[in-house]
Amino acid sequence: MKTERLLGIIMILLDRKQISAAKLAEIFEVSVRTIYRDITSLSEAGVPVTALPGVNGGIQIMDHYKIDKHFFTSTDITSLLIALESLSSNVSAVQANQTVEKIKTLVPAHLSEEIKLKSHQIAIDLTPWTRNQTLQPFLETIKSGIEKQQLLRFDYSDNQGKKTLRTVEPYRLVLKEISWYLQAFCLEREDFRTFKLSRISHLDLLAKDFTPREFHPTPLGKEPFYGKKWTTVTLKVTHRVRDQLIDKFGQLDFIETQDDDKTIVSFPFMEDDFGYHLLMGFGNQCECLEPNHVRDELKRRFEELLHIYQN
Template sequence: MKLDRLLGILITLLRQDKITAPVLAEKFEVSRRTINRDIEALCLAGIPLVTEQGRGGGISIAPGYKLEKELLTEEELQAILIGVRGVDSILKQPKGPVLADKLSQRETEEQVLIDLASFYKDSLTEKISLLRDAISRRLAVSFRYYSEKGEELRQAEPCRIAYQWNAWYLIAWCRTKKEFRTFKLARLWDLTLSEEHFVPKPLPAEKADMNSLWEENYRLVAVFDPSVKYRLVEEYGPDSFTLREDGRLSFTRDFTFYGAMLSWISSFGAQVQVLQPESLREDLLRQAKLLLSYYEET
């Protein structure tokens, strides 16, 4: 891509005093004519480049500009590469090695490792690749979506792919529901790209901010056994509970979805006592009776 190449040329010039056009052409695998056009583009962008002809000549940044030669510090460059390597974990064609070369960065031992993939890495990579293609080409998609209400075929106009709350999501205009919806990629299967083009609809700010999508409507008040403290710390932090005189842990938190709250609290079994809401206590009692009947029958 031209933008990547321009950035690479600029960083190369910032990190060494002078370089020739043939060397740049070989480095970025383009023709010398393309490099000359890139140099003109950088000059038009306000970068003071100097070209010297003859033996010992080459391309360099004007001396007065070298007072601020380090456009990016070593730490900033490493931060960029860490982020790119994280995205590489879900891309078919990793960009990290190419970007490292363009930034003239040495291969170093990774101090921070980010893996954005999941147990379904192969299918996730395929979904993200297809959705990126659909977004860039403005093509509609269809898929089967699984939720608490069942499964349903959906047609949508993809707008944005987002990673939040340890999961990948698609924000799209749902043709079925006639509104912007957010779909969890782990629940989205049989994804198909159509050849039908669409005109993108403006994404409202409240839909773009995923934090505003979920209203916390259900308040859980519970008491946990101290043996599961590590889970509360892991999932909600050490300030999410208070220590009672009997050694148990008092916990209060608001949840967006009742089903998610029920599923989460059920995973603790007998290590939790729910105080509120009453409906949750009743559902847990029904679950316990149903489980008891299953095992009594066998």
């Protein structure tokens, strides 16, 4: 990602007296144009980087410049290490580990043991329970398209199963819960769109650059929770389902029953496929007590499901 690349460029320039933009582009697998934009970003941030023209020219950093290790607190560096190590399961492990090692060079000697201890006190494991074999190659291809500013082409299936061919300018990858999304400008729709990676197939990186548009990242939310009406439902659930409801909706008011394994809870329910699939997924560990029309709809859906297996 750009932040890691900028830090990597600084480390290389501190280690070498001078290097060409073409060589940096080769190291970071981006275009020379992207490297020059990075150099501009570093200059604007106050890093004394210059680009010298000519055959013997190249990019260099002023001799007196160094990163002050005391600029970062132990909390700063701990937060960086936790965040980067949590990404290693979803991005290139080699890339993430290299960045972690670079961050560790910023650690003052007298804080190294403290930071090592703190960085192991919190672990963020973003790895899903089941592994999607096509996800990692897709992520790498999309990351390459974003960094090199090259078009992507893929088949996309909507929630009705309709498949369309899309050509897009990729701008941002988003991990929401266990699903990855691509925010991009769709040339077919002539507008920005968000694509769920699990609905993408036949993904190709095209050898065609694009000029970036003005992109404003938008928060990604579960569509059923926005702009629709909630219904309060009362459920009788097992303690296992209770834990799952707390994970999804936070602390709720649970009322104990005479059955030690069951509690009663009321919570906001969305009357659509997402909401009904959620309740049905709890199986015989959840009973909807009220309202009656939600209970009746659940019965109807379960009867349809049973009919499939009776034939």
